[in-house]
Amino acid sequence: MTTLAPPAAETAPEPSSPRRRRAPLPLWLLAGALMLPALIPIAYLVWAVVRPGGFDAGGIPAGRLVELFGSTARLMVAVTLTTSILGAATAWLTTRTDLKGARLWSTLLTLPLVIPSYVGALAFLGLSGNDGLLSRALTGMGLQPLPVFSGFWAAWAALSLWNFSYVHLLAVPALRRMDPALEEAARGLGASRWRTFLTVVLPQLRPALLSGMLLVGLYTLSDFGAVSLLRYETFTRAIYTQFRGRLDVTPALFLSGVLVIVALVVVWAEQRARGRAALYAHRPPRRPVVTALRGWRRAVAYGFLGTVVAAALVLPLLTVAWWAIRGLSLGNPVGAVAGDLLRSASVSAVAALITVTAAVPVAVLTVRHASRATGALESVAWSTYSLPHLAVGLGFLVVAVRFIPAIYQSVLLLIVAYVAMFLPQAMSAAQTGLRQVGPSLEEASRSLGVGPMGTLWRVTLPLLGRSLLAGGGIVFLSAMKELPATLLLRPTGFETLAVHVWSASSELFYTDASVAALVLVAISAVPLYLLVARDLHRT
Amino acid sequence: MTNGEYTPAIRARDLEKRFDDTVALHGFHLDVHAGHILTLLGPSGSGKTTALRLIAGFDRPDRGRIEIDGRVMADRDVFVPPEKRRVGMVFQDYALFPHLTVARNVAYGVRNGTRRRRVAETLELVGLAGKEDRMPHELSGGEQQRVAIARALAPNPDVILLDEPFSNLDASLRARVRSEVAAILREAGTTAVFVTHDQEEALSMSDFVAVMRDGRVVQAARPADLYQNPADDWVAEFLGDADFIECEANAGTVTTPVGVFPTRLEGRVRVMIRPESVSVQRDASGNAVVRDRQYFGHDQLVTVDLANGTTLRARLGPSPYLQPGDLVSVAVTEVSTFPLLNQDAAVDQPVRIDR
Numbered sequence: 001m002t003t004l005a006p007p008a009a010e011t012a013p014e015p016s017s018p019r020r021r022r023a024p025l026p027l028w029l030l031a032g033a034l035m036l037p038a039l040i041p042i043a044y045l046v047w048a049v050v051r052p053g054g055f056d057a058g059g060i061p062a063g064r065l066v067e068l069f070g071s072t073a074r075l076m077v078a079v080t081l082t083t084s085i086l087g088a089a090t091a092w093l094t095t096r097t098d099l100k101g102a103r104l105w106s107t108l109l110t111l112p113l114v115i116p117s118y119v120g121a122l123a124f125l126g127l128s129g130n131d132g133l134l135s136r137a138l139t140g141m142g143l144q145p146l147p148v149f150s151g152f153w154a155a156w157a158a159l160s161l162w163n164f165s166y167v168h169l170l171a172v173p174a175l176r177r178m179d180p181a182l183e184e185a186a187r188g189l190g191a192s193r194w195r196t197f198l199t200v201v202l203p204q205l206r207p208a209l210l211s212g213m214l215l216v217g218l219y220t221l222s223d224f225g226a227v228s229l230l231r232y233e234t235f236t237r238a239i240y241t242q243f244r245g246r247l248d249v250t251p252a253l254f255l256s257g258v259l260v261i262v263a264l265v266v267v268w269a270e271q272r273a274r275g276r277a278a279l280y281a282h283r284p285p286r287r288p289v290v291t292a293l294r295g296w297r298r299a300v301a302y303g304f305l306g307t308v309v310a311a312a313l314v315l316p317l318l319t320v321a322w323w324a325i326r327g328l329s330l331g332n333p334v335g336a337v338a339g340d341l342l343r344s345a346s347v348s349a350v351a352a353l354i355t356v357t358a359a360v361p362v363a364v365l366t367v368r369h370a371s372r373a374t375g376a377l378e379s380v381a382w383s384t385y386s387l388p389h390l391a392v393g394l395g396f397l398v399v400a401v402r403f404i405p406a407i408y409q410s411v412l413l414l415i416v417a418y419v420a421m422f423l424p425q426a427m428s429a430a431q432t433g434l435r436q437v438g439p440s441l442e443e444a445s446r447s448l449g450v451g452p453m454g455t456l457w458r459v460t461l462p463l464l465g466r467s468l469l470a471g472g473g474i475v476f477l478s479a480m481k482e483l484p485a486t487l488l489l490r491p492t493g494f495e496t497l498a499v500h501v502w503s504a505s506s507e508l509f510y511t512d513a514s515v516a517a518l519v520l521v522a523i524s525a526v527p528l529y530l531l532v533a534r535d536l537h538r539t
Numbered sequence: 540m541t542n543g544e545y546t547p548a549i550r551a552r553d554l555e556k557r558f559d560d561t562v563a564l565h566g567f568h569l570d571v572h573a574g575h576i577l578t579l580l581g582p583s584g585s586g587k588t589t590a591l592r593l594i595a596g597f598d599r600p601d602r603g604r605i606e607i608d609g610r611v612m613a614d615r616d617v618f619v620p621p622e623k624r625r626v627g628m629v630f631q632d633y634a635l636f637p638h639l640t641v642a643r644n645v646a647y648g649v650r651n652g653t654r655r656r657r658v659a660e661t662l663e664l665v666g667l668a669g670k671e672d673r674m675p676h677e678l679s680g681g682e683q684q685r686v687a688i689a690r691a692l693a694p695n696p697d698v699i700l701l702d703e704p705f706s707n708l709d710a711s712l713r714a715r716v717r718s719e720v721a722a723i724l725r726e727a728g729t730t731a732v733f734v735t736h737d738q739e740e741a742l743s744m745s746d747f748v749a750v751m752r753d754g755r756v757v758q759a760a761r762p763a764d765l766y767q768n769p770a771d772d773w774v775a776e777f778l779g780d781a782d783f784i785e786c787e788a789n790a791g792t793v794t795t796p797v798g799v800f801p802t803r804l805e806g807r808v809r810v811m812i813r814p815e816s817v818s819v820q821r822d823a824s825g826n827a828v829v830r831d832r833q834y835f836g837h838d839q840l841v842t843v844d845l846a847n848g849t850t851l852r853a854r855l856g857p858s859p860y861l862q863p864g865d866l867v868s869v870a871v872t873e874v875s876t877f878p879l880l881n882q883d884a885a886v887d888q889p890v891r892i893d894r
Contacts, residue, residue, distance in 0.1 A: 447595055448622075448648025458647075
């Protein structure tokens with residue numbers, strides 16, 4: 001009786017399973033403390049809804065609530081779907097095809113981020129109506145002028161055009177980092193190009209798309225500027241109307257609480273849907289598989305990119321510029337804008353610096369010591385981010401008035417609110433950077449005799465530098481553009497660019513609004529171009 | 540050889556480590572002697588990388604004790620962080636700091652006063668003098684690995700740990716780099732622990748090999764002892780080709796179809812025959828037939844059917860040219876014997892390594 005021994009061949013290296021290490025307590029305490037400023041006003045808002053007897057506070061009828069739910073959800077779903085398709089398509093076209101000028105296209109597709117939704121809305125208003133740019137062009141050709149853009153379709157178009165870049169920004173690196181061998185393997189197994197895309201590329205793109213959709217969905221829920229100027233009734237618009245219309249803040253507080261709870265449910269659902277995969281990016285693989293577009297496909301691809309860029313970037317800028325020039329030629333004063341700019345930029349820069357610093361410990365905790373508990377912390381952070389700024393602003397306002405009246409109506413309160421609201425953006429950038437650094441570099445440093453703080457200083461932070469800079473840039477931009485919380489929390493007379501644009505637009509002073517809007521867009525474009533667009537397609 | 544004063548460079552006792560529901564390490568014992576190269580060899584999931592990470596201090600054992608040079612590094616009350624252990628680590632992906640030059644990578648763990656000298660010395664040792672100002676991505680895979688080794692050696696660690704260091708290298712490079720690395724380590728005189736799943740690698744470059752299975756060391760011995768006297772047939776098969784025949788042992792000998800051999804066992808036993816101990820001669824009156832032949836150039840593996848139906852493999856030099864159907868005679872120089880039911884015989888007490 002004989003046994004032929006099978007050759008004991010082992011070729012695959014032992015898989016390095018993600019090993020969880022318990023986080024040190026000080027790190028937990030620090031991260032928790034950094035979350036507190038965001039949590040307190042939110043807890044206050046939720047309390048406004050769920051406390052006993054609170055439900056009838058403000059006397060808002062149930063039918064009105066259902067109406068608001070419906071209109072808000074409709075807009076969210078429409079915008080999220082539109083942006084994910086737009087963003088995935090533009091990302092794929094600029095990374096995976098042989099279209100010329102991919103870098104330039106990608107930059108142009110990222111630039112709509114510098115257009116805040118209320119500036120976009122201003123452009124929509126300035127395009128349409130009897131006096132609008134497009135209407136004038138039409139009447140010049142002997143056609144009917146356009147009616148004023150407003151309502152659902154206007155809000156949908158505005159929010160889609162000025163948000164899809166988030167999806168593009170997230171999908172481009174994901175598409176570039178994919179191992180081309182997987183697609184080649186699928187093609188080699190007989191899968192068509194389309195099937196390969198659906199079964200190999202898309203699943204790998206899923207985390208990026210999901211993050212993008214989350215971002216956009218929550219931004220839509222939060223948006224105040226566009227829906228208020230384009231007159232589509234959502235929660236935020238209703239809250240502001242309530243707040244301005246009455247001395248008693250209770251109804252506004254109650255609606256804000258409901259909105260906060262809705263947003264929390266959305267985030268919770270999304271976080272359940274997302275697989276908890278901590279993806280460590282490997283060293284960059286070979287160049288991605290490129291599809292050669294020929295003939296009509298090529299023409300359609302260029303046409304598509306051109307249309308998107310025209311609609312999201314060229315047309316609004318043109319409109320705003322046209323109104324601004326009209327205003328200047330009529331002799332409108334511009335001195336006020338300089339002061340607004342100085343105030344906006346300095347408050348935003350301080351907020352960005354603090355936010356990025358605060359993001360590092362949170363990112364280290366959530367990436368390097370990932371566990372159920374840190375997942376919960378992360379979801380708390382994202383929830384606070386997702387919450388409509390109008391509601392959070394109201395929460396800050398009420399908490400400040402009740403408990404620390406000294407900071408009510410101060411710039412400090414505004415900065416605290418910015419840091420609390422934008423921490424997740426910086427956290428996300430730092431997390432991405434940390435995942436790319438990978439834990440073995442830090443372990444190498446530790447085994448070479450350098451302690452945890454030294455390792456952070458000498459290895460992690462230098463390698464994180466670019467991610468942190470990008471995170472800081474995004475926070476700066478967000479703070480510059482922030483409207484609703486600023487509207488509520490700014491000291492009286494502290495006018496920022498965003499507030500200026502919005503108030504002038506809502507009073508139909510398009511010329512005055514456009515000057516401030518142009519300045520806002522221009523200053524936002526510089527850091528965005530430097531930090532994001534330029535690095536995105538670098539190999 | 541354990542008297543009261545002898546302290547191995549690394550001593551691990553009864554280590555246990557769990558990750559969620561999986562037990563990665565359980566009842567892990569190991570001694571590594573100062574200045575030796577020891578390899579932890581085992582299949583995927585046997586816990587070798589976990590053991591290495593516990594020694595390095597990246598993970599904390601759930602149970603057991605780790606000592607390095609007699610100092611307790613980890614037990615129930617003590618946990619020394621990696622930066623205080625004086626343990627160098629070479630990672631599978633090398634983990635070179637991408638933002639630092641070669642020189643600054645190597646200097647990273649060295650104190651200020653001696654930095655310049657140590658960098659020069661270690662780069663010289665690994666044969667990379669002159670590449671100080673390169674960035675890691677400008678180096679080839681083999682060079683990157685030597686930087687990783689230089690960086691780990693530069694602070695004069697008590698122990699250096701290497702986690703599958705050759706797996707990212709081309710097969711053609713691997714054998715050469717392997718012996719170079721072994722030479723570097725011997726010259727540096729550092730105690731080294733490798734982790735690998737490659738038997739040839741383990742046997743060719745180590746003073747001792749500790750074979751791991753299911754989170755524990757099943758046998759630790761010098762490579763030749765291990766290969767010739769495996770603790771059980773699982774180890775025997777894991778280390779290399781082997782055929783097994785079930786035979787009867789009686790009064791110190793075992794009778795097999797290929798001869799009578801000494802044994803310490805009694806009754807039914809499993810006899811292991813390595814292809815290297817089988818020789819095959821072309822013989823028209825032979826009682827065996829060639830069934831199959833795999834030719835590798837430097838050697839060949841010939842499968843023969845014996846008259847009684849037993850099949851054996853023989854590793855021969857490149858010469859006799861044998862074809863299936865040829866009649867041959869077979870001779871076996873040595874065999875190993877194992878009890879029939881050896882699963883229970885898996886080593887359960889601390890594995891002692893004789894110096």
